[in-house]
Amino acid sequence: MAKLYFYYASMNAGKSTMLLQADFNYRERGMNTMLFTAAIDDRFAYGTIASRIGLSQPATPFHATTDLEACALGQHGKTPLACILVDEAQFLTAEQVDQLARLADQHRIPVLCYGLRTDFKGQLFPGSARLLALADALSEIKSVCVCGAKATMNLRVDAQGHAIAEGAQTEIGGNDRYVALCRRHFCAALAGEPVLEGRGKPD
Numbered sequence: 113m114a115k116l117y118f119y120y121a122s123m124n125a126g127k128s129t130m131l132l133q134a135d136f137n138y139r140e141r142g143m144n145t146m147l148f149t150a151a152i153d154d155r156f157a158y159g160t161i162a163s164r165i166g167l168s169q170p171a172t173p174f175h176a177t178t179d180l181e182a183c184a185l186g187q188h189g190k191t192p193l194a195c196i197l198v199d200e201a202q203f204l205t206a207e208q209v210d211q212l213a214r215l216a217d218q219h220r221i222p223v224l225c226y227g228l229r230t231d232f233k234g235q236l237f238p239g240s241a242r243l244l245a246l247a248d249a250l251s252e253i254k255s256v257c258v259c260g261a262k263a264t265m266n267l268r269v270d271a272q273g274h275a276i277a278e279g280a281q282t283e284i285g286g287n288d289r290y291v292a293l294c295r296r297h298f299c300a301a302l303a304g305e306p307v308l309e310g311r312g313k314p315d
């Protein structure tokens with residue numbers, strides 16, 4: 113029975129790394145996989161899934177209008193897919209998550225999605241919300257706040273490291289633009305407390 117999986121975490125937690133490790137495990141055993149990533153997130157390169165530790169693989173870029181089901185079935189018809197892996201799953205639309213669920217349910221292809229749960233305001237991304245609703249298995253990838261507690265939130269910061277509370281939900285960026293924090297320090301930073309000054313261990 114194929115399942116739909118959602119591996120979620122804050123930024124810089126190892127999501128892409130874990131996706132690439134899972135992909136390798138299938139390919140090393142001679143099984144075909146299909147990788148998708150958000151076309152908008154071209155920090156490393158367009159159509160590439162890359163981890164901060166240097167691993168990378170080509171991936172099919174998806175836009176909000178991409179029919180993932182048709183795209184995957186086209187490939188599946190040529191070379192049967194053992195698994196579909198999706199990075200930056202927070203950028204999926206709800207309809208695209210439904211497409212991925214049909215690939216698991218009607219075509220028996222396991223689908224592994226990796227992404228953020230919430231944005232810089234602590235609001236769910238639409239794709240993440242639909243995955244939290246539909247996925248058969250939810251797994252949290254752990255990351256660490258500057259205080260040592262588990263980081264679950266994503267603070268957007270300016271060039272001076274000051275918290276940004278307003279703006280568009282989608283803004284591509286890395287460690288220069290976002291800092292993963294625990295809820296307590298996320299809320300403190302948004303309230304103007306100097307949580308990140310020196311980036312040492314805050315109180």
Ligand SMILES: Nc1ncnc2c1ncn2[C@@H]1O[C@H](COP(=O)(O)OP(=O)(O)O)[C@@H](O)[C@H]1O
Pocket residue numbers: 121122123124125126127128129130162163164165255
């Ligand atoms: N120089 C390093 N040495 C060891 N591990 C590192 C190094 N740099 C980053 N990492 C690890 O890689 C993780 C980020 O991996 P990545 O797959 O890029 O995360 P995500 O996709 O969640 O943003 C960090 O949380 C850290 O554990």
Ligand SMILES: Cc1cn([C@H]2C[C@H](O)[C@@H](COP(=O)(O)O)O2)c(=O)[nH]c1=O
Pocket residue numbers: 122123124125127128153155200228230231232233266267281282283284285286290
């Ligand atoms: C919190 C937040 C993040 N993003 C963007 C920033 C990055 O491009 C990706 C996540 O990258 P990761 O290293 O794979 O975790 O999402 C955004 O657009 N809006 C946000 O609020």
Ligand SMILES: [Zn+2]
Pocket residue numbers: 257258259260261293294295296297
């Ligand atoms: Zn903290």
